[in-house]
Amino acid sequence: MSELNLILLGPPGAGKGTQAARLRDDFDLPYYATGDILREAVKEESELGGEAKSYMDRGDLVPDDVICRVVVERVDSDEARDGFILDGFPRTIPQAGELEGALRGLGRRLTATLLIDAPDEEVIRRLSGRRVCKENGHTYHVEFDPPKNEGFCDSDGSPLSQRDDDEAETVKHRLEVFHAQTKPLVEHYEKEGVLRRFDGTRAPDEVNGHIRATLATLRLEEEL
Ligand SMILES: [Zn+2]
Numbered sequence: 001m002s003e004l005n006l007i008l009l010g011p012p013g014a015g016k017g018t019q020a021a022r023l024r025d026d027f028d029l030p031y032y033a034t035g036d037i038l039r040e041a042v043k044e045e046s047e048l049g050g051e052a053k054s055y056m057d058r059g060d061l062v063p064d065d066v067i068c069r070v071v072v073e074r075v076d077s078d079e080a081r082d083g084f085i086l087d088g089f090p091r092t093i094p095q096a097g098e099l100e101g102a103l104r105g106l107g108r109r110l111t112a113t114l115l116i117d118a119p120d121e122e123v124i125r126r127l128s129g130r131r132v133c134k135e136n137g138h139t140y141h142v143e144f145d146p147p148k149n150e151g152f153c154d155s156d157g158s159p160l161s162q163r164d165d166d167e168a169e170t171v172k173h174r175l176e177v178f179h180a181q182t183k184p185l186v187e188h189y190e191k192e193g194v195l196r197r198f199d200g201t202r203a204p205d206e207v208n209g210h211i212r213a214t215l216a217t218l219r220l221e222e223e224l
Helices: 016-027 034-043 047-057 064-075 093-105 120-128 168-191 204-223
Strands: 004-009 031-033 083-087 112-117 130-133 139-141 195-199
Touching (some): 016 031, 016 083, 016 112, 031 034, 034 047, 047 064, 064 093, 093 168, 120 168, 195 204
Parallel strands (some): 004 083, 031 083, 112 195
C-alpha cells in the first residue's frame, strides 16, 4: 500500500476539522496540528522542544527550521509510516520548501494537498450565525439549527451568545489573514500538481466521499 502524506488547507468554517477527523478514521492516519505538536514537544522537554520554548518564552515566532524539525520528527515516526495529515503547516512558501526537502531526505514525498474551500460569504454566514449556550456549551445556528425559543438553549434554558471569534467583522478579518497566507501556498501546490480542491459548501458526507475517491485514484496511480 502506498503512503498517504497529506496537507490540509481551508478557511475557517469550511469543515476542515470535520474532514480531518473522518480521514483519521478512514485511513488510520495520525493527525498533526502544528500548534498541538509544538506544545507537546515543549511539554515532553525534548531537546527540540526546549529550543522551541526558548523562542516562545521570549515572545518570538518559532523559526521555520525549528517548526519543520518538530513536524519531521513526528512524520519520521512509526505511527506515520503509512502517512500523515498535516494541519497548520506549512503556512509559508519557505516552510513548504523545508518540508519538501525533509521529506525527500526521508525518501518520501507529498501525496496531495487537500483544499477544502468555501466562498467568503458562506463562511461568514456559517460562523456569524453560531450561538453557544452559557451553561453547557450546546451549539446552535440561527439559520441552520435554531433553538425552539429564540436566544435560549433547548436542553437547559440558559441564554445563548455569540463567541467573539464568530462576530462578522472578526470572521472577515480571519478570512483576510487566511487568504493572504494561503494564496501563495495554493499556487505553489497547484504548480507542483498536488493540489486537490473540494467544495466545503457540500454536506460533510459528500465532501468525505469526494476526498476518499480522490485519494483512491491517487493511490492507484502510484501503484501503476
Ligand atoms: Zn445548553
